[in-house]
Amino acid sequence: xxxxxxxxxxxxxxxxxxxxxxxxxxxxxxxxxxxxxxxxxxxxxxxxxxxxxxxxxxxxxxxxxxxxxxxxxxxxxxxxxxxxxxxxxxxxxxxxxxxxxxxxxxxxxxxxxxxxxxxxxxxxxxxxxxxxxxxxxxxxxxxxxxxxxxxxxxxxxxxxxxxxxxxxxxxxxxxxxxxxxxxxxxxxxxxxxxxxxxxxxxxxxxxxxxxxxxxxxxxxxxxxxxxxxxxxxxxxxxxxxxxxxxxxxxxxxxxxxxxxxxxxxxxxxxxxxxxxxxxxxxxxxxxxxxxxxxxxxxxxxxxxxxxxxxxxxxxxxxxxxxxxxxxxxxxxxxxxxxxxxxxxxxxxxxxxxxxxxxxxxxxxxxxxxxxxxxxxxxxxxxxxxxxxxxxxxxxxxxxxxxxxxxxxxxxxxxxxxxxxxxxxxxxxxxxxxxxx
Numbered sequence: 001x002x003x004x005x006x007x008x009x010x011x012x013x014x015x016x017x018x019x020x021x022x023x024x025x026x027x028x029x030x031x032x033x034x035x036x037x038x039x040x041x042x043x044x045x046x047x048x049x050x051x052x053x054x055x056x057x058x059x060x061x062x063x064x065x066x067x068x069x070x071x072x073x074x075x076x077x078x079x080x081x082x083x084x085x086x087x088x089x090x091x092x093x094x095x096x097x098x099x100x101x102x103x104x105x106x107x108x109x110x111x112x113x114x115x116x117x118x119x120x121x122x123x124x125x126x127x128x129x130x131x132x133x134x135x136x137x138x139x140x141x142x143x144x145x146x147x148x149x150x151x152x153x154x155x156x157x158x159x160x161x162x163x164x165x166x167x168x169x170x171x172x173x174x175x176x177x178x179x180x181x182x183x184x185x186x187x188x189x190x191x192x193x194x195x196x197x198x199x200x201x202x203x204x205x206x207x208x209x210x211x212x213x214x215x216x217x218x219x220x221x222x223x224x225x226x227x228x229x230x231x232x233x234x235x236x237x238x239x240x241x242x243x244x245x246x247x248x249x250x251x252x253x254x255x256x257x258x259x260x261x262x263x264x265x266x267x268x269x270x271x272x273x274x275x276x277x278x279x280x281x282x283x284x285x286x287x288x289x290x291x292x293x294x295x296x297x298x299x300x301x302x303x304x305x306x307x308x309x310x311x312x313x314x315x316x317x318x319x320x321x322x323x324x325x326x327x328x329x330x331x332x333x334x335x336x337x338x339x340x341x342x343x344x345x346x347x348x349x350x351x352x353x354x355x356x357x358x359x360x361x362x363x364x365x366x367x368x369x370x371x372x373x374x375x376x377x378x379x380x381x382x383x384x385x386x387x388x389x390x391x392x393x394x395x396x397x398x399x400x401x402x403x404x405x406x407x408x409x410x411x412x413x414x415x416x417x418x419x420x421x422x423x424x425x426x427x428x429x430x431x432x433x434x435x436x
Contacts, residue, residue, distance in 0.1 A: 006357065018374050021119045023072065027073050028111070029107050035097050038074040039060065039061045040061070043064055043067055043069070044070065044072065049064065079412050113387075116374050116378070117372065125314045126313070128320070129308055132305060132307040138172060145219060146216065146257070148208070156189070158219070160191050168184075172304075173218055186199055187200060219255075220254055221243065222253075224242040225240060227295060228294030228296075231288065231293060232293040232294060233295045243274055244272055245275060247270055247273065263287070346426035346427030349426075383412055
């Protein structure tokens, strides 16, 4: 329960920041062009609000709704999710959105997306300034990778060290490298000291989405860094510096595989095999009810660490943001496949990506990533999204013909129905995943 609450709190805080910044973009540009903003809300407020106030001499009501699915600004004279037909039936006023030139309306519409992208770049820059950049080069991961059943079916083997994809060197394991691999024709790996070529079939991404078991994870040696004094490992006589290599009759297991054995054998005696001072020995431990024995992992792989000064962090943050956006765009095309639709997830899926314990580095990295996703999704030319409004405004600028209010109302309604259906479908997938 505590894990669920921590992840939910991170999700709500992250989405709140993103929504406020997004709507602030619309709000500030609307006010810049002297368009009246009637409401500025975090979350939606059908029927009632959790909190609202209207400053003296202000045209805007600020508030917090009870439905945490986003937020909105109600801009006077605009056909939006409020579907305020009564206002639109009144004579046009100079302070309304519809009275402004098309170029000003376009800026107001895309400002939320721009603010989300700028926020992501700023967060990435500050993360690099605060924590720097650190990763494990694939060539340094001497235990290689652990591959999913789909990856093994096309020729990969646990322990393979990834070298290159279609001649491009694979430096570190991230989303960009994953797509370099699955979209390549050939991948070169190091296996048993020899280079091997693996041919990649064109449907591998569809198979990965269908199986939902990922592609690969890095294998880590289980070298003990610390031993909890009041748990099973200490009682068994384990010491810092021990190198655990397997359980039972296995002697070539990585950290994840050994940890899984602990979890699968809670409160049962397990034989673990380890090296101490280059001597092979075996001990017996009994994992507790959570599958833990009280051992801390020591990182033995050499990492690449880069620190950034304040001004140097901004170009580095921009590069990271652009690379992240490019990777997401590459991934997005698979959404329109049968396997991609089936893998869509809702708020539960998003929350599960946050760590089980509060970690500010992970929180800000995830918030920046979600900001890029929110910006990209909102700019899609779908009615009811910012991109849909922008599309109709661009049509007006190019053709010098403004779509009728009746057409825009119908388009807004259709877009809202599509988005609600997608929202229900994605969150329905989460619920089905729980029961499965």
